[in-house]
Amino acid sequence: MRTALESIxxxxxxxxxxxxxxxxxxxxxxxxxxATAVRQRLTRLQGQGLVARERIxxxxxxxxYVYRVTDKGARQLGDNYGDxxxxxxxxxxxxxxxxxxxxxxxxVREALVGRLGTYREGQIRxxxxxxxxxxxxRGYDVEIAESSGLPVLREHNCPYxxxxxxxxEICNLERQVFxxxxxxxxxxxxxxxxxxxxxxxxxxxxxxPQVQVSSPVPV
Numbered sequence: 001m002r003t004a005l006e007s008i009x010x011x012x013x014x015x016x017x018x019x020x021x022x023x024x025x026x027x028x029x030x031x032x033x034x035a036t037a038v039r040q041r042l043t044r045l046q047g048q049g050l051v052a053r054e055r056i057x058x059x060x061x062x063x064x065y066v067y068r069v070t071d072k073g074a075r076q077l078g079d080n081y082g083d084x085x086x087x088x089x090x091x092x093x094x095x096x097x098x099x100x101x102x103x104x105x106x107x108v109r110e111a112l113v114g115r116l117g118t119y120r121e122g123q124i125r126x127x128x129x130x131x132x133x134x135x136x137x138r139g140y141d142v143e144i145a146e147s148s149g150l151p152v153l154r155e156h157n158c159p160y161x162x163x164x165x166x167x168x169e170i171c172n173l174e175r176q177v178f179x180x181x182x183x184x185x186x187x188x189x190x191x192x193x194x195x196x197x198x199x200x201x202x203x204x205x206x207x208x209p210q211v212q213v214s215s216p217v218p219v
Contacts, residue, residue: 012041017077021066042067050076082162089163112177120183125151127182153201158192
């Protein structure tokens with residue numbers, strides 16, 4: 001998944017990728033901004049693993065440093081799969097044979113679960129926290145909140161926004177992935193597509209008869 005970048009940092013990263021390794025002074029000349037501004041951008045991009053600094057020694061002169069785009073940075077610039085994902089999703093749902101369509105969908109779901117990991121032991125709050133950590137590593141902007149004594153997973157940047165805008169079934173697939181990851185039934189209690197600021201995934205209390213919604217739940 002793409003790292004969230006300010007547009008100015010994205011443009012700067014793209015410029016560095018096109019030009020190849022450059023010194024701070026060369027970057028200043030190319031971008032028309034001060035050395036301080038360039039260093040601030042480089043620091044941010046280095047912190048995200050998108051840019052690396054290399055020490056160059058030529059002849060007997062003093063060594064100097066150049067900055068280059070890392071492999072992760074190159075993937076960031078080329079990570080534009082929205083159109084492809086939309087086409088593949090449409091083609092998947094265009095399969096007439098329901099058994100084949102369901103089998104492919106199931107394999108996609110299992111692959112996504114495999115990427116996130118499974119956390120089916122321990123208290124539900126701990127399991128959901130571990131899921132949130134796995135999502136964060138992959139660039140998701142998530143947090144754990146609480147509602148009626150149960151943890152809530154808040155997803156602030158929908159990873160499938162364009163696709164979900166065309167077909168909300170992708171939201172159901174994501175919910176199913178979280179269910180398999182956590183080992184409990186999950187419901188999507190609010191969604192960005194309905195105008196909310198974030199998507200919220202909660203444990204489906206109706207699937208847990210032992211849980212009383214009106215009283216604090218030991219999680």
